[in-house]
Amino acid sequence: MATAANLPQAASQAFGLVSTKWSASTLKAAMTTFKTALRAIFPTDGTPAIRSVSNWLVIGAAIDTDIPVDPTRCSYITLNQACRYVFQICWAAENARTSTPQRITTAQATAVLAAFNAAW
């Protein structure tokens, strides 16, 4: 389980943590956990402002379905996509929280960080 103190730190840990899950053949499970937690934070279409973060869920769901159940068949390309996705959604949430006006609530951003730490 990751222990990032903030979202930029989480983003910076993306590659290391995602590839650790890949090495341990638990990438699929971690991606699914992350995706499920994120969906609970952004359950509906929301506003355009919120979608500046939640649209990443579409990309994440597509990557998750691309990850084979058999971990030995997970390609480097899929791994790289997963790393970038985690990196980018963490930055998106941080930027949406710190922008003026805020595009997502502080509680939502905190929940994204919690989802990251729980999944990775």
Add this chain to the structure above:
Amino acid sequence: MTYPQPAASEFVKNGGEFWRLNTLLASPGDIYESDESLLALAVGPDSDLSRVSISYYDKSVPASLTNSMIISPDRSFVGQIAARPDQPYPLTGLHGRVLVSPAELYDPAYRPPSGTLAFDVVNFVTPRLDVIGYFQNVPSVIPQRSDGDFYTELYQRPTVAGPTLAWSFVVVPYYGRKYGDFAILNNSAQSVDVQLLGIDYTTNSSALVQAIPTTLLATAAVAVAAQRDYQIRASVDGMFDAIVIGVRGSVNPQTLGPIYTTLRTSDDAL
């Protein structure tokens, strides 16, 4: 512009023939949307980013119903991409839209390698994302990017008391460029050191290595009123996400004077 982004539907209401998303990146995690169907997509003339990811609703893709592609200055897409706002993406609470995001990395947390890391100053030229979506049929799109032209006379001076030889860095986007012409003229009252790096960002920025650096111009002294030049060629030097220009005063970085610098970039391999 960044956020709120321009709604594609507004372009349609106003009778526009295309939708243009022309924005500086707000963060490495930017993602934009079009709720209107598009008949072609191309990288715009002012884009610093050369590879742009397009994701869209596609009923033929199992489970996620999401398909994607990457457009670049070498490869636009001509053909209808339906936004399908009437259809929910499965596995999420979102409805169909055409999604646009950078397919290249950008990391504002990047710090160039140096022996005076805590005292250096780093400034970024924020990358611009320029994408054009067409509402009318076009036979073909040749999305040639304009040449880039970075110019400065002023480098931010290191303000924290520290070693005399602290660096002032500027990180300039170079995604997909095949040629760069760099020139620096020292018009300050002291000799300066200059270095030039090409970097490729990694997603592992907590580690010591935040990017893969390639030294283009090793640290070299430029005397008062002297000049240095360097031509970056893809066939010789490689291709990079960004060019890092480093300058430091040889006497006192806090009195660093005017240092004329240009970096012209092109998609043409000259």
